[in-house]
Amino acid sequence: MCGIVGLHLKNPALQPELGRLFVPMIEAMTSRGPDSAGLALYDDTGMHVVKDVGLPRDICAAHDIASRSGYQAVGHTRMATESAITPEHAHPFTPAPGLALVHNGSFSNHASVRRNLAFDGITCTTDNDSEVAARFIGREIARGADLEDAMRMVLKEFDGFFTLLVTTATQFAVLRDSFACKPAVIAETTDYVAMASEYHALAELPGITDARIVEPEPERVYAWSR
Amino acid sequence: MVALNAGITQELKIDLATSSIRELNAELHAPTARRYEVHNPRGAEAIAVGLRDEIDVEIHGPAGYYCAGMNMHADIVVHGNVGTGVAENMMSGSVRVRGDASQSAGATAHGGLLVIEGSASMRCGISMKGVDIVVGGNVGPMSAFMAQAGRLVVCGDAGEGLGDSIYEARLYVRGSVASLGSDCVEKQMRDEHVAELTELLAAAGMDHDVSQFRRFGSARRLYHFAAHNSAAY
Amino acid sequence: MTDPTQAGLRESATFDRATIAGIQRAAETGVYDIRGWGAKRAVPHFDDLLLLGASMSRYPLEGYRERCDTDVVLGDRHARNPLHLDIPVTIAGMSFGALSAQAKEALGRGATEVGTSTTTGDGGMTPEERGQSKNLVYQYLPSRYGMNPDDLRSADAIEIVLGQGAKPGGGGMLLGQKISDRVAGMRTLPAGIDQRSACRHPDWTGPDDLTIKILELREITDWQKPIYIKVGATRTYYDVKLAVAAGADVVVVDGMQGGTAATQEVFIEHVGIPTLAAIPQAVQALAELGLHRKVQLIVSGGIRTGADVAKAMALGADAVAIGTAALIALGDNHPRYADEYAKIGSAPGYYDDYQDGRDPAGITTQDPELSARLDPVEGGRRVANYLRVLTLEAQTLARACGKAHLRNLEPEDLVALTIEAAAMARVPLAGTSWIPGQGF
Numbered sequence A: 001m002c003g004i005v006g007l008h009l010k011n012p013a014l015q016p017e018l019g020r021l022f023v024p025m026i027e028a029m030t031s032r033g034p035d036s037a038g039l040a041l042y043d044d045t046g047m048h049v050v051k052d053v054g055l056p057r058d059i060c061a062a063h064d065i066a067s068r069s070g071y072q073a074v075g076h077t078r079m080a081t082e083s084a085i086t087p088e089h090a091h092p093f094t095p096a097p098g099l100a101l102v103h104n105g106s107f108s109n110h111a112s113v114r115r116n117l118a119f120d121g122i123t124c125t126t127d128n129d130s131e132v133a134a135r136f137i138g139r140e141i142a143r144g145a146d147l148e149d150a151m152r153m154v155l156k157e158f159d160g161f162f163t164l165l166v167t168t169a170t171q172f173a174v175l176r177d178s179f180a181c182k183p184a185v186i187a188e189t190t191d192y193v194a195m196a197s198e199y200h201a202l203a204e205l206p207g208i209t210d211a212r213i214v215e216p217e218p219e220r221v222y223a224w225s226r
Numbered sequence B: 001m002v003a004l005n006a007g008i009t010q011e012l013k014i015d016l017a018t019s020s021i022r023e024l025n026a027e028l029h030a031p032t033a034r035r036y037e038v039h040n041p042r043g044a045e046a047i048a049v050g051l052r053d054e055i056d057v058e059i060h061g062p063a064g065y066y067c068a069g070m071n072m073h074a075d076i077v078v079h080g081n082v083g084t085g086v087a088e089n090m091m092s093g094s095v096r097v098r099g100d101a102s103q104s105a106g107a108t109a110h111g112g113l114l115v116i117e118g119s120a121s122m123r124c125g126i127s128m129k130g131v132d133i134v135v136g137g138n139v140g141p142m143s144a145f146m147a148q149a150g151r152l153v154v155c156g157d158a159g160e161g162l163g164d165s166i167y168e169a170r171l172y173v174r175g176s177v178a179s180l181g182s183d184c185v186e187k188q189m190r191d192e193h194v195a196e197l198t199e200l201l202a203a204a205g206m207d208h209d210v211s212q213f214r215r216f217g218s219a220r221r222l223y224h225f226a227a228h229n230s231a232a233y
Numbered sequence C: 001m002t003d004p005t006q007a008g009l010r011e012s013a014t015f016d017r018a019t020i021a022g023i024q025r026a027a028e029t030g031v032y033d034i035r036g037w038g039a040k041r042a043v044p045h046f047d048d049l050l051l052l053g054a055s056m057s058r059y060p061l062e063g064y065r066e067r068c069d070t071d072v073v074l075g076d077r078h079a080r081n082p083l084h085l086d087i088p089v090t091i092a093g094m095s096f097g098a099l100s101a102q103a104k105e106a107l108g109r110g111a112t113e114v115g116t117s118t119t120t121g122d123g124g125m126t127p128e129e130r131g132q133s134k135n136l137v138y139q140y141l142p143s144r145y146g147m148n149p150d151d152l153r154s155a156d157a158i159e160i161v162l163g164q165g166a167k168p169g170g171g172g173m174l175l176g177q178k179i180s181d182r183v184a185g186m187r188t189l190p191a192g193i194d195q196r197s198a199c200r201h202p203d204w205t206g207p208d209d210l211t212i213k214i215l216e217l218r219e220i221t222d223w224q225k226p227i228y229i230k231v232g233a234t235r236t237y238y239d240v241k242l243a244v245a246a247g248a249d250v251v252v253v254d255g256m257q258g259g260t261a262a263t264q265e266v267f268i269e270h271v272g273i274p275t276l277a278a279i280p281q282a283v284q285a286l287a288e289l290g291l292h293r294k295v296q297l298i299v300s301g302g303i304r305t306g307a308d309v310a311k312a313m314a315l316g317a318d319a320v321a322i323g324t325a326a327l328i329a330l331g332d333n334h335p336r337y338a339d340e341y342a343k344i345g346s347a348p349g350y351y352d353d354y355q356d357g358r359d360p361a362g363i364t365t366q367d368p369e370l371s372a373r374l375d376p377v378e379g380g381r382r383v384a385n386y387l388r389v390l391t392l393e394a395q396t397l398a399r400a401c402g403k404a405h406l407r408n409l410e411p412e413d414l415v416a417l418t419i420e421a422a423a424m425a426r427v428p429l430a431g432t433s434w435i436p437g438q439g440f
Helices: A012-028 A056-062 A112-119 A129-142 A147-157 B020-029 B193-202 B227-232 C017-029 C101-113 C128-131 C150-156 C181-187 C206-221 C236-246 C265-270 C275-288 C306-315 C326-330 C335-343 C378-398 C420-424
Strands: A002-009 A036-043 A044-051 A072-078 A092-098 A101-109 A159-165 A169-174 A185-188 A192-196 A211-212 A222-225 B011-015 B033-037 B057-058 B075-079 B092-096 B115-116 B131-133 B149-154 B171-173 B184-186 B215-220 C049-051 C071-075 C083-085 C087-090 C117-119 C133-139 C157-159 C227-232 C250-254 C296-300 C321-324 C414-416
Touching: A002 A012, A002 A101, A002 A147, A002 A159, A002 A169, A002 C083, A012 A056, A012 A072, A012 A192, A012 C071, A036 A056, A044 A056, A056 B092, A072 A101, A072 B033, A072 C181, A092 A129, A092 B020, A092 C420, A101 A129, A101 C181, A101 C296, A112 A129, A129 A159, A147 A159, A147 C087, A211 B033, A211 B193, B011 B020, B020 B033, B020 C206, B115 B193, B131 B193, B149 B193, B171 B193, C049 C306, C087 C101, C087 C378, C101 C117, C101 C326, C101 C378, C128 C378, C133 C181, C150 C206, C157 C206, C206 C236, C236 C250, C250 C275, C275 C306, C275 C420, C306 C321, C306 C414, C321 C326, C326 C378, C414 C420
Parallel strands: B011 B033, B033 B057, B057 B075, B075 B092, B092 B115, B115 B131, B131 B149, B149 B171, C087 C117, C087 C321, C117 C133, C133 C157, C157 C227, C227 C250, C250 C296, C296 C321
Antiparallel strands: A002 A072, A002 A192, A036 A044, A036 A072, A092 A101, A101 A159, A159 A169, A169 A222, A185 A192, A185 A211, B171 B215, B184 B215, C049 C414, C071 C083
16 A cells, blocks of 8 residues: 656656656655655666665655656555565565566455466565566566556456556556556656656646646556657 | 735635645634635645535645545635545535546535536546536546436546446436446436536536437336346346 | 254254255345344354452452542544543444434433443434434444534544444445335435445545545544544454554454344355454554554454453453444343244344344334334433443453553453464463464
């Protein structure tokens, strides 16, 4: 149970500003997930992951996230449901190079999917339900699926409630389950695509008042590529 | 807070960049003015909730969850989008959203008028209990789920599962309906329905030809728990 | 009829008579059985625990002479006006609709007479109930039937209901026989329909969104009212932690023996965990957060005697709630109605058809003639008497353990009679230091 945010820059001129734009987004989600927080930043050298327990503000400050540049970022604030509060249990889950997943909701059959993955030799390092979805998507991509297809497979395999934001080095994709109870809002301008659990995480972004605001429909993958 | 008119305070301006939600709602619960302007809402949660006086509140910008929740008597306008559960459980008065509304707009509301000039997403009018809701654009899936009473007018299209398990609420849709939910059926537009729709559109300030609307309501087949309905459960 | 066992006949343990009747009923109707009451199967319970009275190592208090206080404050974590109750036994949420207006009024009268609280239910607040209840907890349920902000403001506390012990994960039910014109009007439903209400709230799902819902409720009530969160006992350790994270002042945990007015039999008997197993989980969650006794814990589900009250409190509850027992105190299942129970295929001690609306005792009905059998003043007196006995019994046991306040009972005052109870309650098997599942 959590808050999720993501920012995918389309305008290269904004890349030096990525961290400065992103930090207020994740901080706005503090009350949805006060236990721990994490983020993945993408720049030309690859994906950089920071996860820790505590408040997003402190975690961002400790790692000077505001000064970071890049083209894409995802973040998560966590209110732990059934697994421990540790840096390892924080999102994003990054089971493969360049792949990051953040989740808001609660899967109801993740134990079975976890066993199926284990049969394929894929083991989770935590008991977190979201990690199972990350590793499942990682497996599908490794088998040749593109990200959008892998996320559609989630709809077939997983039961429960979820809003997912999944990124790769080139893609940024959002998916909600058939009930779509867990909130999500996407804002798009010519400069960026931004996604968050609640609008107020987007309120400080430049040009947000003129952005196209979309609330993702159930069971539909919304994806952007660079 | 800044009084716009000196002397008798008729109008107050509250800037949420400098005032808290608590300060705003405390003032609105014991109003010292007749009209309020709220600035810099920036998607904050629980703006102008639990009002019970005949006051006007204009919110300039986007509001978050539960804006105008449980409203009684007040007339509230949001110049922007609103988050989940706008005007949830409203009893009376009115709420007008100049932009779009997120999930569960007007959920369980018992009365009053909710106007969404843009579109509403999923579950608009869920468990509505007497409110009138007029949406200028579209409504998302599962709208009017278990709707008990009141009227929902959709000037655009309705998403999947409209009116699932509906009770006695009346639904009017101008555009397409992706699918009807369990026990929701199209019904004949009789003179009294044309009259009430005309009235609702006028109250909402929407200009549409009422003959373009279709009416939906309960088939009342699920009102009694029975073996032959088990596929619908 | 002669006793079949006398003739050497053997009943199946697997297909016992109730099971056979259930299969026959299902084959006949094609619809699952719906009934009232809570789980009827035997589960480890407070009877499997004993208190360690004082003798040499501990000193007892004199009954009737030395004080043993019973008061409790509920909801002082965030609320400006917490509840201060004289006794730690409250009346659980039961709706007008499930119960007659007279029964609701009687519960309010009884609770008020002894200085405790009563609770609304899935159907809104009646003026009779508000008028006769000094401390009234207003339930906030998925259906939001009769949900009115003025009632919210007039309540003394707000209880956000996620579930109940009889059916964690299930929504409310009220069958058409009980949807009278007044009940229908309060719920904005057509009279006489079978009402099946939602299991999830219409405008939030999960603890992150509940945090925002609680903020809204606090803003609407100007931060005055305590906010309770009620859960049916299942994954209690996690649920209590999340209730606290979402901002609860009080957490109510209802075990699987907790009653219902109408629920599928399969739900009542097969979902949830016993009250005994839930309390230590809840206390552990609160203790790990440093909030045990700061966020108060109310426990319900099978509280019958002062011994149950004392044992629940020793395990760490701040208060308990009673439902079924309160109805019995009002006259439910009384032998005086034996003939009438027989006419509707039941008997005193067995009657659980609360969904049916034909309650001879006039409690779980909306029938005007049956309801009139219950005098709210006399009913209130009986409830007050019963609450007094529960309190006196709990005090008796607490004094024996050397406690000048009920809240000073602790798990170390308890031992278990069975391994199952010892494991669930996390207290040692009597005469040993063995708590199954711990110390390995």
